Amino acid sequence: MSAFLGPIHHWLYNKILWHEHLLEDIYALMPNDGVDIKMESESAFGVPEKGALEAVIDGGNIHGWLQTKIQSLEYRMAYAITKGIDRKSITFKQLSSLYHQDGEKAAAHYQGPLDTPQDVFKALFDYLLEGMPCDRVNQPMAQDETSLTWAKRLCIHTEFWQTVQGDVEIFDALRLAWYKGFTGDQFSIEKSAENQFKVMRRSA
Numbered sequence: 725m726s727a728f729l730g731p732i733h734h735w736l737y738n739k740i741l742w743h744e745h746l747l748e749d750i751y752a753l754m755p756n757d758g759v760d761i762k763m764e765s766e767s768a769f770g771v772p773e774k775g776a777l778e779a780v781i782d783g784g785n786i787h788g789w790l791q792t793k794i795q796s797l798e799y800r801m802a803y804a805i806t807k808g809i810d811r812k813s814i815t816f817k818q819l820s821s822l823y824h825q826d827g828e829k830a831a832a833h834y835q836g837p838l839d840t841p842q843d844v845f846k847a848l849f850d851y852l853l854e855g856m857p858c859d860r861v862n863q864p865m866a867q868d869e870t871s872l873t874w875a876k877r878l879c880i881h882t883e884f885w886q887t888v889q890g891d892v893e894i895f896d897a898l899r900l901a902w903y904k905g906f907t908g909d910q911f912s913i914e915k916s917a918e919n920q921f922k923v924m925r926r927s928a
Contacts, residue, residue: 805892827905
């Protein structure tokens with residue numbers, strides 16, 4: 725099987741696994757309803773894969789298998805957050821704090837350089853799910869030594885949130901909290917315009 729798998733497949737699968745762990749942390753914040761919401765989400769949208777990629781992937785449909793696992797995760801994440809908030813089992817403040825902490829954890833985990841805005845932009849999407857590489861969701865627009873601006877060409881997450889009667893703006897706000905946790909003290913990220921974001925080096 726390994727002969728059919730390339731670095732990009734492991735890269736995508738590692739991002740899926742990272743978010744599966746984040747989803748488990750979300751369930752854990754809902755002591756009264758987390759187990760039920762997990763069961764409901766997996767019944768509706770499938771159970772996660774957590775084994776070695778070589779052992780679990782469909783070798784005859786690598787691209788389709790990965791895409792299916794991303795979609796399952798996106799649905800389950802949107803469902804858990806939407807139902808958790810609706811049932812008052814979790815608050816947005818708790819979720820925002822969790823996402824910020826997860827961003828900090830990812831920055832500590834990252835093995836590459838984080839010295840320039842370009843480094844930060846690359847690193848963000850070594851962790852965050854934005855569909856398949858062919859979707860080309862985030863495109864740099866302008867960059868220099870102190871900043872990089874990118875455009876989100878489309879929101880691939882909206883359909884998942886609409887399916888579970890959720891609000892994708894909650895996702896957007898949690899994603900921004902994750903950004904801020906990841907960038908720490910050296911850089912900052914802000915939404916500079918509609919569907920545009922900017923990572924900037926903080927002033928000394």
